[in-house]
Amino acid sequence: MVKEELTPMMKQFFDLKAKHPDALLLFRCGDFYETYSKDAVTASQVLGITLTKRSNGKSATSAAMEMAGFPYHALDTYLPRLIRAGFRVAICDQLEDPKLAKKLVKRGITELVTPGVAMDDNVLNARENNFLCAVNFGKSSLGLSLLDLSTGEFLVAEGLPELIEKLIQNFAPKEILVVRGMRARFESIFGSKYYVYEVDDWIFTEDTARHKLLKQFQVKTLKGFGIDHLKTAIVSAGAILSYLELTQHTHTQHITSIRRIEEERYVRIDQFTARNLELIAPMQEGGTSLLSVTDRTLTPMGARQLRRWLLFPLRTVKDITWRQDGVEYFFKDPAFRDLCEQELGKIGDLERLASKISTQRVNPRELQQLRFTLESVALLKKACKDTDSTPHRTLGERMDPCDTLRDALQRALRLDPPAQVAKGNVIAAGVNEELDELRKISTSSKDYLMQIQQRESETTQIPSLKIGYSTTFGYYIEVRNTYKNNVPAEWVRKQTLVNAERYITQELKEYEEKILGAEDKILALETKIYSELVLFASKYIGELQHNAAAIATLDCLHGFACVAQQQRYVRPVVDETCELDIHNGRHPVIERLMPPGEEYVANDTFLDNQKQQIVIITGPNMAGKSALLRQTALIALLAQAGSYVPAESARIGIVDKIFTRVGASDNISVGESTFMNEMSEASNIMNNLTDRSLVLFDELGRGTSTYDGISIAWAIVEYLHENPQAHARTLFATHYHELNEMEKHFCRIKNYNVTVREQNGQVIFLRKLMRGGSEHSFGIHVAKIAGMPRSIIRRAEQILKELEANNRGNGGINVETLAPDATPASQLSFFQLDDPVLKQIRDELLNLDVNNLTPLEALNKLNEIKRILKGK
Numbered sequence: 001m002v003k004e005e006l007t008p009m010m011k012q013f014f015d016l017k018a019k020h021p022d023a024l025l026l027f028r029c030g031d032f033y034e035t036y037s038k039d040a041v042t043a044s045q046v047l048g049i050t051l052t053k054r055s056n057g058k059s060a061t062s063a064a065m066e067m068a069g070f071p072y073h074a075l076d077t078y079l080p081r082l083i084r085a086g087f088r089v090a091i092c093d094q095l096e097d098p099k100l101a102k103k104l105v106k107r108g109i110t111e112l113v114t115p116g117v118a119m120d121d122n123v124l125n126a127r128e129n130n131f132l133c134a135v136n137f138g139k140s141s142l143g144l145s146l147l148d149l150s151t152g153e154f155l156v157a158e159g160l161p162e163l164i165e166k167l168i169q170n171f172a173p174k175e176i177l178v179v180r181g182m183r184a185r186f187e188s189i190f191g192s193k194y195y196v197y198e199v200d201d202w203i204f205t206e207d208t209a210r211h212k213l214l215k216q217f218q219v220k221t222l223k224g225f226g227i228d229h230l231k232t233a234i235v236s237a238g239a240i241l242s243y244l245e246l247t248q249h250t251h252t253q254h255i256t257s258i259r260r261i262e263e264e265r266y267v268r269i270d271q272f273t274a275r276n277l278e279l280i281a282p283m284q285e286g287g288t289s290l291l292s293v294t295d296r297t298l299t300p301m302g303a304r305q306l307r308r309w310l311l312f313p314l315r316t317v318k319d320i321t322w323r324q325d326g327v328e329y330f331f332k333d334p335a336f337r338d339l340c341e342q343e344l345g346k347i348g349d350l351e352r353l354a355s356k357i358s359t360q361r362v363n364p365r366e367l368q369q370l371r372f373t374l375e376s377v378a379l380l381k382k383a384c385k386d387t388d389s390t391p392h393r394t395l396g397e398r399m400d401p402c403d404t405l406r407d408a409l410q411r412a413l414r415l416d417p418p419a420q421v422a423k424g425n426v427i428a429a430g431v432n433e434e435l436d437e438l439r440k441i442s443t444s445s446k447d448y449l450m451q452i453q454q455r456e457s458e459t460t461q462i463p464s465l466k467i468g469y470s471t472t473f474g475y476y477i478e479v480r481n482t483y484k485n486n487v488p489a490e491w492v493r494k495q496t497l498v499n500a501e502r503y504i505t506q507e508l509k510e511y512e513e514k515i516l517g518a519e520d521k522i523l524a525l526e527t528k529i530y531s532e533l534v535l536f537a538s539k540y541i542g543e544l545q546h547n548a549a550a551i552a553t554l555d556c557l558h559g560f561a562c563v564a565q566q567q568r569y570v571r572p573v574v575d576e577t578c579e580l581d582i583h584n585g586r587h588p589v590i591e592r593l594m595p596p597g598e599e600y601v602a603n604d605t606f607l608d609n610q611k612q613q614i615v616i617i618t619g620p621n622m623a624g625k626s627a628l629l630r631q632t633a634l635i636a637l638l639a640q641a642g643s644y645v646p647a648e649s650a651r652i653g654i655v656d657k658i659f660t661r662v663g664a665s666d667n668i669s670v671g672e673s674t675f676m677n678e679m680s681e682a683s684n685i686m687n688n689l690t691d692r693s694l695v696l697f698d699e700l701g702r703g704t705s706t707y708d709g710i711s712i713a714w715a716i717v718e719y720l721h722e723n724p725q726a727h728a729r730t731l732f733a734t735h736y737h738e739l740n741e742m743e744k745h746f747c748r749i750k751n752y753n754v755t756v757r758e759q760n761g762q763v764i765f766l767r768k769l770m771r772g773g774s775e776h777s778f779g780i781h782v783a784k785i786a787g788m789p790r791s792i793i794r795r796a797e798q799i800l801k802e803l804e805a806n807n808r809g810n811g812g813i814n815v816e817t818l819a820p821d822a823t824p825a826s827q828l829s830f831f832q833l834d835d836p837v838l839k840q841i842r843d844e845l846l847n848l849d850v851n852n853l854t855p856l857e858a859l860n861k862l863n864e865i866k867r868i869l870k871g872k
């Protein structure tokens with residue numbers, strides 16, 4: 001349709017839509033948010049709202065356009081659903097009071113909500129961060145920045161794609177910004193599973209970026225943040241700030257600083273390892289992650305921090321000991337522990353509250369919650385400072401109960417305010433004289449109306465006379481028909497009911513104006529006082545954020561203590577040695593999932609880089625090799641996160657990197673790890689090892705033929721042993737018993753096996769790690785208990801016997817002996833040249849010139865060959 005034909009409102013709609021073509025536009029119309037055209041079709045599908053059609057032009061013949069809408073107050077319900085479904089939503093509001101507008105109401109986009117910049121509680125998950133990310137492709141490195149608008153946390157990093165990939169994986173941003181045209185490059189490196197959004201290239205320039213950052217933090221240089229030299233990363237950080245502006249997120253007071261992600265402070269865990277160890281999410285739906293069994297946090301900030309602690313374990317003994325001391329103190333002082341448990345439980349999401357104050361989205365109930373939170377902070381601060389534990393005293397020092405703010409909130413707010421200011425009754429009595437006065441008028445109105453009612457009833461002699469209120473014509477007097485004749489002449493009849501009439505009087509009209517005027521004034525005054533209160537609170541954003549950080553740490557330490565007590569974890573010794581000495585260690589997740597009556601079998605593990613650098617673990621299928629490997633890594637990881645560990649005792653010589661690789665076929669369901677991948681990842685490990693690394697190989701090489709697999713596995717183990725740069729501690733689980741040979745030739749390689757016992761043809765899994773190699777795999781037994789048909793099992797046993805016999809005889813496997821009717825000794829090979837008949841046939845065939853053979857000649861040849869064979 002030609003634009004001129006459109007109604008003015010539709011023209012307004014299309015103009016706004018043109019500014020945000022890729023966003024779904026919610027267009028405020030009176031009490032509704034409407035969507036039109038394609039947006040309406042989408043909205044009706046995603047939200048399940050009714051799709052209708054209306055004419056959008058001036059003339060009667062104008063084409064009909066789809067539309068679908070919902071009441072404005074249902075925005076909180078519908079907006080999150082659109083965002084979760086992956087849409088960008090532009091919210092268009094009325095910018096003036098429609099009653100006052102002379103012509104078309106002025107409208108404008110007030111917010112562009114995208115997956116990465118959502119602030120709404122219904123979109124956000126309290127226990128997870130919601131990061132917006134920007135990736136800048138520099139000449140020699142990549143720059144990355146991450147912002148959680150809902151908490152104000154702002155991070156940057158710069159490095160090779162490998163590092164950036166790991167960070168993206170760990171921080172799991174909801175939206176990633178790249179410069180226009182770079183999506184394909186991004187996806188070629190990081191895959192296509194992320195929500196990537198392309199922005200104009202001016203956003204990704206250094207000048208713009210620096211300018212934005214300096215302005216945001218009101219500083220002259222970025223040196224104070226330690227990021228001045230990270231040029232590529234700075235560009236990405238600036239891009240994020242520009243994007244906030246583009247999406248109308250202009251209240252960013254809570255973004256007070258920016259931090260470099262100090263990679264070198266943390267254990268390097270690549271993305272494969274994080275996934276394979278199921279740190280945050282289980283690999284299979286319905287599974288259990290390390291996070292879920294260690295999370296006893298009581299606050300949302302603590303929950304978010306715990307994720308970080310597990311994904312980024314520490315590398316320095318001092319930092320780890322600090323956390324361990326913090327956990328240990330809870331055991332020494334039960335009263336302190338009880339107090340923490342009680343007060344932490346009362347604290348809400350202080351971090352996100354601070355952001356809501358900054359963005360002026362905080363509601364009265366949340367502000368009241370802030371007051372109670374600050375009361376808890378005051379108690380916790382005092383309790384922490386009174387301990388003789390350094391970590392807790394430090395945390396206590398960092399807390400600030402913001403007494404003045406707390407008092408102001410206590411004085412200003414009613415004890416149980418509504419969630420919306422518009423509902424009134426937010427501000428307490430005694431805060432503002434005018435407000436108190438107006439309230440008096442409003443509340444005394446009932447008494448006053450009663451007085452009028454009584455007086456009129458007496459003067460008119462109408463006993464059943466009643467005063468009521470209706471939105472259409474305000475206060476009225478209702479008189480039953482029986483007394484109609486008593487009504488004074490000056491009353492004005494307004495409505496006739498079946499049994500009664502309703503009238504208004506001059507006096508009632510005047511009073512109505514006074515009451516309703518008072519109510520409007522009350523609302524305006526309450527809104528004003530409330531806004532001032534929010535503005536006052538916004539001065540404390542820095543303090544609130546510090547409190548949030550200290551509370552998060554206290555919460556995590558407390559949570560670790562709870563898990564330690566419930567699960568019988570012990571405090572590990574973490575030191576600078578290169579040893580790993582775990583006594584009766586357990587798998588933190590599997591032990592929680594044991595069927596009733598069964599106990600997880602604890603095991604010892606020892607690794608160092610002098611005597612026992614590489615442990616080759618053999619053992620039957622299902623014996624528990626993988627579990628042992630993973631439990632070792634998880635114990636080291638928990639220890640360096642500052643937690644206690646599931647063991648009787650443990651000494652962990654600091655680990656700087658954890659690598660795990662699982663044989664290709666284990667991962668085929670994930671669709672990622674082909675044998676090629678497995679090898680390239682293994683070579684990546686080989687190039688990045690240090691003396692402090694911990695390497696776990698689970699059936700490496702099994703994605704190829706047995707001989708290839710053994711050869712590769714052997715060569716890799718040999719390299720790990722012989723590598724002059726690094727003697728990385730290694731656990732190598734394998735079904736290749738041939739690798740047990742290595743112990744004889746390499747001094748730091750030791751064989752272990754996870755034991756089983758055979759009893760009356762049954763295999764009993766003992767799950768104990770013992771010194772020495774093992775011979776069998778018992779794969780057939782596993783097939784049997786998995787319900788494989790008996791006939792297959794019997795045949796497999798027969799084949800196994802044959803293969804083993806062959807293998808023992810000449811060291812090679814001759815599969816021909818497995819043919820069902822084969823009698824190995826009498827088998828003939830077609831090309832056994834000492835057989836004269838076959839020799840003759842072979843010669844006949846080789847002499848044939850197939851290209852010059854007619855079909856008839858070919859048939860004759862076949863006949864001839866048949867004859868030779870028959871003659872035999």
Ligand SMILES: Nc1ncnc2c1ncn2[C@@H]1O[C@H](COP(=O)(O)OP(=O)(O)OP(=O)(O)O)[C@@H](O)[C@H]1O
Nearest residue numbers: 599600601602620621622623624625626627628767
């Ligand atoms: N120490 C243990 N105590 C009790 N149960 C265990 C123990 N270790 C493993 N299990 C149980 O045995 C199952 C098999 O263990 P795991 O996968 O580690 O065996 P595996 O030797 O690696 O087998 P495969 O060679 O077939 O991969 C686990 O899922 C777990 O339930």
